[in-house]
Amino acid sequence: METKRLLPIGEAGALPVMKRAGPGRRRAIVTALLLAPSTLWFVALLVMPLVVVLVFSLGERAPAGGYQAGFTFANYLNLPARLTAFTNTLTLAPVGTLLCLVFAYPLAYFLAVKVKRAKLMLLVLVILPFWTSFLLRTYAWIILLSGKGIPSWLAVVGIEGVRLINTPTAVLIGIVYGYLPLMVFPIYVSLERLDKRLLEAAADLYADPIATFRRVTLPLSLPGVVTGCLLVFILLMGEYLIPQLLGGGKVFFIGNALVDLFLQSRNWPFGSAVAIALVVIMIVAVGLATRWAKHQGATREVSLL
């Protein structure tokens, strides 16, 4: 009983430990047991599947579809066959991210700096759409953008022949709609933390509002901007539903190519190569963006985790 009481550590103890053989060993066992389930999950459902994808990407398509063992780089050399998907993703994902930023920033600024009353309520209203089905919200845009929706209203005011559904514009509208809340939040947090006295000081020093914004507010909110952009960009790179529903098979992303390759043409090895290419592009792009952000001096707070 006494030895048990001498244990200096709680389950969550972040304390320096007495390096005694007994308690130390017990601690290690407890830690290992705590980590066991998640380790099992990581190995069985993350590492192993990704390794399988890597192996498949070097194989060949079986005659009936699926995978046949092999060792070839042909799938990677064949990637240009899906070039449109890559160029679509690599243009629409950054453009979509930028649009989200442009539309989200003023709202975040409004919520953080201008709103005095009912702030919590207004914030909840920004995230509430997230609790409704993403599919259905996007579906609502199919109705709004197709012939009997916005184009027919535009025709009433004399602008005829506008086609929205199944165009890149429709996809971009869907993107801004779907991911705006995700961009608003990190920017809001960094603006909220901003010391309002800095703004007063700038005004006292005769900075006009635009100069104050450019030299004080914007640089100080940069961490939030970077976090929001990374978050949205990462999600957009793997986007499937928005181009599927609003792009109607004409504007497709890498995600759509993947679904086609795995579920329709059942070319698993080529699909695996596309998947690996997508992950590699993402890691490189996010790495570059993080590095750029660090260069801009937003070092400390830029973190997705």
Add this chain to the structure above:
Amino acid sequence: MKGRGLSAYALLVYLFLYAPIGLIVLISFNAGRQASSFTGFSLQWYRTAFGNRLMVEALGNSLSIALTSACMAAVMGTMTALALQRVTGWRRVLYDGLIYVALMVPGIVIGIATLIAIATVRDAVNPLLQAVWLDAPRFDLGWGSIVAAHTLFNMALVVVIVRARLAGMDASLMEAAADLNATPWGTFRQVTLPLIAPAILAGFLLAFTFSFDDYVVASFVNGREVTLPLYVFASIRRGVTPEINAIATVVLAVTVALLVLAQLVLRRAQRPRLRAQVPGPGG
């Protein structure tokens, strides 16, 4: 002047965010079948929706999958976050990397990877199982594989949220508990757990939401199981949606009701403290 411009802009954004949702709610009460024209008020789609066995089944599947996955993620994620506090060196780097990858790799890649991994294992394992024991349960895609795949992402999410809370916690509280001869379990139960409970709850709710709304991952690993998003997607492709709008409206109403309830409970929990600080009515 500038403030007014911003307010007007904010109003427009809220309109933009809620117009499509309003449209769905409106159509769910439409007497006609066409989404593009409102022909009269009716509750018929609610009746059809809850009379549709396939759809009710899909809703049940989605609820049970989301609940199971969120519970597992909350427990496993919290365990991991607690354990990682004491892990240092290369092992820490390894776990941080795994969590990062689990969150960053697109759902579509996770779905594909899980599908082909399970398909491969299935083809290897099932004949063996059947050889040993004829009635052995078959290892296959379905309810279990959806839960397993969701739990990977959800668990990583919970770890990140709980860890942020742990990092902001005062370590001296745990030291004090240990000084007062609390057992490790006692310290956890009476000090650590109450402090990180809000983070665990937040993680649980996010996990539930993700799982309940996920189409992409489930579309690969579902086997023959149908979840609500899968059913909704199929309906959208067929162009048959009035009853789907009814279900969506019900889900939205339940969500809003739960949020209001949570707010009321929180207020009640905080009331004594608020009274002490702020005299007068309200709180």
